[in-house]
Amino acid sequence: MRRIVSLISAVFVLFGIAATPARADDVATCRQFIGDDALAACTRLITSKKLRGADLVNAYTWRGITHVRFKGDWDKAIADFSEAIKLDPKNTTAYAGRAASYLRKGNLDRGLTDLNEGRRLDPKHIGLHNVFGLYYTLKGEYDRALVELNEAIRLNPQYQLAYKSRGETYEQKGELNKALADFRTALSYDQAQKGIGGREAAEGIRRVEQKIAAIGASDWASCFNWPLADEKIGACTRLISGGKLRGDDLAQAYFRRGLNYASVRDDFDHALADLNDAVRLDPKHAFALAVRGAVFVRKANFDRALADLNEALRLDATHPTVHANFGLYHNARGDYDRALLALNEALRLNPKNGFAYRSRGVTFEGKGELNAALADFRTALSLDPEKKLAAGREAAEGIRRVEQKIAAGGAAKVAVATPAPAPTVAIPSLVPLGRRVALVIGNADYKHAAKLANPSNDAGDIAQALRKLGFDVVEGRDLDKRGMEDKIREFGSKLAHADLALFFYAGHGMQVGGKNYLVPIDAKLERPGDLSLDTIDVSQVLAQMEAEPRVNLVFLDACRDNPLARSFSRSLGTRSSSVGQGLASIQSAVGTMIAYATQPDNVALDGEGRNSPFTKALLKHIATPSLEISALMKRVRADVFAATRQKQLPWDHSSLIGDVVLAK
Numbered sequence: 001m002r003r004i005v006s007l008i009s010a011v012f013v014l015f016g017i018a019a020t021p022a023r024a025d026d027v028a029t030c031r032q033f034i035g036d037d038a039l040a041a042c043t044r045l046i047t048s049k050k051l052r053g054a055d056l057v058n059a060y061t062w063r064g065i066t067h068v069r070f071k072g073d074w075d076k077a078i079a080d081f082s083e084a085i086k087l088d089p090k091n092t093t094a095y096a097g098r099a100a101s102y103l104r105k106g107n108l109d110r111g112l113t114d115l116n117e118g119r120r121l122d123p124k125h126i127g128l129h130n131v132f133g134l135y136y137t138l139k140g141e142y143d144r145a146l147v148e149l150n151e152a153i154r155l156n157p158q159y160q161l162a163y164k165s166r167g168e169t170y171e172q173k174g175e176l177n178k179a180l181a182d183f184r185t186a187l188s189y190d191q192a193q194k195g196i197g198g199r200e201a202a203e204g205i206r207r208v209e210q211k212i213a214a215i216g217a218s219d220w221a222s223c224f225n226w227p228l229a230d231e232k233i234g235a236c237t238r239l240i241s242g243g244k245l246r247g248d249d250l251a252q253a254y255f256r257r258g259l260n261y262a263s264v265r266d267d268f269d270h271a272l273a274d275l276n277d278a279v280r281l282d283p284k285h286a287f288a289l290a291v292r293g294a295v296f297v298r299k300a301n302f303d304r305a306l307a308d309l310n311e312a313l314r315l316d317a318t319h320p321t322v323h324a325n326f327g328l329y330h331n332a333r334g335d336y337d338r339a340l341l342a343l344n345e346a347l348r349l350n351p352k353n354g355f356a357y358r359s360r361g362v363t364f365e366g367k368g369e370l371n372a373a374l375a376d377f378r379t380a381l382s383l384d385p386e387k388k389l390a391a392g393r394e395a396a397e398g399i400r401r402v403e404q405k406i407a408a409g410g411a412a413k414v415a416v417a418t419p420a421p422a423p424t425v426a427i428p429s430l431v432p433l434g435r436r437v438a439l440v441i442g443n444a445d446y447k448h449a450a451k452l453a454n455p456s457n458d459a460g461d462i463a464q465a466l467r468k469l470g471f472d473v474v475e476g477r478d479l480d481k482r483g484m485e486d487k488i489r490e491f492g493s494k495l496a497h498a499d500l501a502l503f504f505y506a507g508h509g510m511q512v513g514g515k516n517y518l519v520p521i522d523a524k525l526e527r528p529g530d531l532s533l534d535t536i537d538v539s540q541v542l543a544q545m546e547a548e549p550r551v552n553l554v555f556l557d558a559c560r561d562n563p564l565a566r567s568f569s570r571s572l573g574t575r576s577s578s579v580g581q582g583l584a585s586i587q588s589a590v591g592t593m594i595a596y597a598t599q600p601d602n603v604a605l606d607g608e609g610r611n612s613p614f615t616k617a618l619l620k621h622i623a624t625p626s627l628e629i630s631a632l633m634k635r636v637r638a639d640v641f642a643a644t645r646q647k648q649l650p651w652d653h654s655s656l657i658g659d660v661v662l663a664k
Contacts (some may be wrong), residue, residue, distance in 0.1 A: 030062045031645075034195045038066045057091060060084040064097050069161075069195045074101040092118045096127040103134050111135055124599075126155045130162045137169045145169045155599050156649055158641075160189040160197045167204050171211075174246030177224060180208045215244045223256050228389060233260045251281035255288045263355075263389050268295050286316035294325040297332050305329055317657065320350035327359045331366065339363045345657075354383035354391040361398050370409075374402045435498040438463070438471040439491035439541070443507030445478045446521050455506035458557060458615040462504050465622055469662055471502065480522040484536050492544040500660075501545045502553045506615060509558030515539065518558060545592070551660055552592040553629065557614045593660075595633060595652040597640075613640045614650055622662060629660040 023029075029041035042063035045051055051059055064080030067073045081098035084091050095118035102111035115135060118128050129152035136145035146169055152162040167182030183204035190198025212220050222235035236257035239245055245253055258274030261267040275292040278285055293308035309329060312322045323346035330339035340363050346356040361376035377398035384392025442459025444452040456477045463475040472494060476487040495501055508519035517535035519525075525534050538556070545552040597614035611619065617639035621632050637650045 077101040092122040175248040254278040324356040438502040458506040481520040506557040554594040593654040
C-alpha cells in the first residue's frame, strides 16, 4: 500500500497537482470524458486521497480517457492509464486507452503489446476493436482494420470514435463516399467539436471534400446523387475514365451509370456491361444485383434474372427495388398473383416508387382489373410527368392501352386530365388482432447456484403486461426441468392457428458449441453428459413456434454471469472452449425476431431494482400504441445502454418481413 501511495504522490508531483477536496458530483462529472470540468473533477478525486481500490482505478482511467478524447494529450493519457494498470493489471479499458495513445505517438510496437494483452483479458471489449482498427489502418492493412471497426460499430451503433476511425480507413483505401459518410456520422455526435472525435471528423470532411474537388466535384455530385437523368451518364463516364476512383467509389460509378442507361435510355446492353463491372467490384451490392436482374428480364434471360434477384434478396430483404424487380420478373412470366405480392411490398417500403406503380399497373392489367391498372399507371406518370424515365414513358403507354381496352369493353372512358388519387397499398397487417399466445418463464431460485434477484419479478410483470395486450399467456416461475418441459408442451398445444407467438425467458442461460440452453432451477451440470439431461435447448421452443407460418417474437433475458456454466466448462476439460460467455446469436426462420438482453457472447447485468435493466425497458415500451417492434427495440436498446452506463447493449436478430405492432 505504501508503494501505491508513493506512486500516486509521484504523479501529483509530475503534473504539479496539489491535494484538493473532492465535490459531491465529481464522479459523475469525471466520467463525462469531455471538457476541462471533467479533467478537474477527476483530478480532485485523485488528489483527495480518499479513493481506494476500484474507485481510484476508475478515476485514473476516466482521466486518461479525457486526456485522449478531449485534449489529445497522449503523454498524460499514458501516465494515467499506466497508474490504472499498476493498481489493476486486468483493466482492459486502460490497456485499450494506453494502446491508442502509443499509436497516436507513432509507437506501433508498444501499442500492439497493450492491444494483445487487452484482448487476452477481454476478447469482446468494444474499445479494443476500435483501437485495433486504428493499428491496422496505420499498418496499411485496411481490410483487417475494417473487420475490427465494423465489429465495434455492430456492438455499439453509436460509437462515434469508431465511425471516425472507419472514415479514416475508407479514406486511405480511396473510397471517399464511404469515408465522407462516416466522418459526417461521427461529427453528428459532436457538432460543437468539443472532443477530438468531432474535431478530427470535421477535418476529415474537409480533407475528403478537397480530394473530391480535385477529382471533379460537379461530376461527383451529378453521378452519385439522385434523381436519375441523362446528363449523369456523362458525369459518371468522366469520373470512371479519369482513373482516380478506387474500390467502392468505382463500383458505385459503374452502378450509377448502368442504372441511368437502363432507366433513362432503355440501353440494356450498356447497362449490363456497367452492372457487371459494379458487381465484379462489389459482389454484395444488392441494389446492383437487383437492377441487373431487371435488365436480364428485359433481355428475356429469366434464369439469370432469377439468380440475381434471389441473391439480392438474400443480401437485403428490405430493399424496395429488390421487391419491385421481382414484380417485374413475375409479370414477365405471367404470374400476376406473385407479382402483386412483391409489388405491394415494394410500395410499402417506398410509397413513391414510380417503377413499382408502373409494374403493378401491368399486373392489374394482366389480371383484367383495368380500373386498378389505370389508377397505378396514372400514379406512376404523376411521379414522372415529363416522362424522362422508362417508368413515366411506359406508364403513359399503359394509360393509352388500358383506356382503349375500357372503351372497347363499353365502359365509360376516364378523363386523363384528372388523375385519380393513388390507391392505398393493400397490405394486410402481418399480425392481425387474432390469436396471440405467449410463453413466459422466469427462473431465479436455483438449487445449485446462487439465487438471482430479478427473473421471477421479470416474468410476472411481463406476463401481466402481455395479458393486457390480449395474449393467452402460459406462465411459469422457478421451474425444474420437468416443469419447463410441461410449460413448453402446454404452449405448443395453444399455437395452432395463432397469429403471433411470443416467448420470454429470464434466468440463467448458456451457450455450448454455438447452441443456446436455458437452465432449470434443479440443474447441476456436473458432467459433460448432463447438458442434455439438465437443460432446455432453445431450439426446442423455436421448433414449436416455427412449425407453421406466423410471427414469432423471442426475448431472452438470460445472459447473466452463470456459475453453472463455469462448472460445466471445467468438467469438459480440453473441450471447455466450446462453452461461450453469454448466449450465441441464433439464425431465425422467416417471420421470427430474437431479442437478447445484451450482445451475443456478452454478459448482462442483473440490475438493482425490481426488474433487470432489459426487462424494465421492455415493460416501459411494450404497451406504447402503434409502436412497430423494431422501433420498440431501438428504444429498449437506448434505455438499457444509458441505464447501465454503456456496459450493456441489447441486441436482436430479425427476419420479420412486415410491420409488427403489439399495442394498437
